[in-house]
Amino acid sequence: MASLRTFRKKIKYTLLYFLVRFLIAIANGVSRSAWLKFCGRLGKLTSYFAKKTKRISIENLTIAFGKEKSKAEIEALATEMFVQLGKNVGDVLRATSQVDTLEKLNEFVIMKGFENFEVADRKGKGVVFVACHLGAFEFQITSMAVRGLNFMVIGTPLKDKRLNDLMWKHRNKNGTNYVERDKATYPMMKTLKAGGSVALLIDQDTRKVKSTFVHFFGRSASTPIGAALMALKTGAAVLPAFSHLGDDGMQHIEILPEIPLHITGN
Structure with missing residues (x-):
């Protein structure tokens, strides 16, 4: 039984790898607008098959918008999430x-708040x-x-080596130093x-890294504390950053001002 599951996973990741390579090849031959439209439709199609993921999405959206949106509106929002996911992945x-x-x-990405990074960077502590x-x-x-x-950039390696190598090559090709989480400290x-910068994704509930519980939408959510520990040990500035695909078809990145560090002893 275990060997059958292993075989199925191997087939799944093999198909996924070649699908990714195929999509990259197609993307090189069409305009960005046409490509994003296609990927959006592909994302919407995926929403009809990824039932477990969509159910979780609806549950989480209900936590966030249950008091202000109807069930139908939340379900439509979950479907639109898949559309946007398809466009962003594409x-x-x-x-x-x-x-x-x-x-x-810069042809399709707008950066806002880079001056916040420059202010923090001038302090020389990372x-x-x-x-x-x-x-x-x-x-x-x-x-x-x-x-x-x-x-x-600190990241978790993908389960399939071929996909992981593809991601590694992409992240490192422009000069980024990508390090797997278990080897990152x-x-x-x-x-x-040395005054450099480190990026951490801290929105996932995982037991594999040091975390603490914080209140989020009225619930306790396990949140990684690595960023806070790094700041405490080195004096580095902590800056929130996020991105989204705008209605104008551009990718928007925003860097917010430094979060003041309050030493509480806890």
Whole structure:
């Protein structure tokens, strides 16, 4: 039985890998607007088959909007989430081979708040970006890399080696230093002490990293504390950053001002 599950997973990841390579090849031959429209429809189609994921999405959206939106509105919002997911994934796949300079990136990405990074960076103690799995967050990585900054990204390796190698190649190609989470502590400290920057995605509930419970939508949510620990140990500035695909068809990245660090002893 276990061997059958292993075989099925191997087939699934093999098909996924070749699908990703196929989509990258297609993306190179069409305009961005046509490509995003296609990927949006592909995302909507996926919503009809990914029943478990859609159910979880509806449950979470109900927590956030249950008092102000009807059941039908929340279900429509969940479907639109898949549409936007398709577009964002498609944009990232397209960029893997088409974006290698700031000029090319600026054709479809708008950066807001870069001055907040410059202010924090001038302190010389490093910068910790706290981000989340929102929108095409990969472009936050790309936008810093093509600016030639000393930038490190911490990530969890994908289960399939071929897909992981593809992601690794994409993230590192413009100068980003991508490090897997289990090997990241020393490189992070070294980068911050050298005045560099580190990006962490902290929105997932995971027992694999040090976390604490915070109130979120009236519930206790397990939240990683790595960013806070790094800031305490190095004096680095902590800056929130997020991205989203706008109605204008552009990818918008926003860097917010530094979060003041309050030493409480806890």
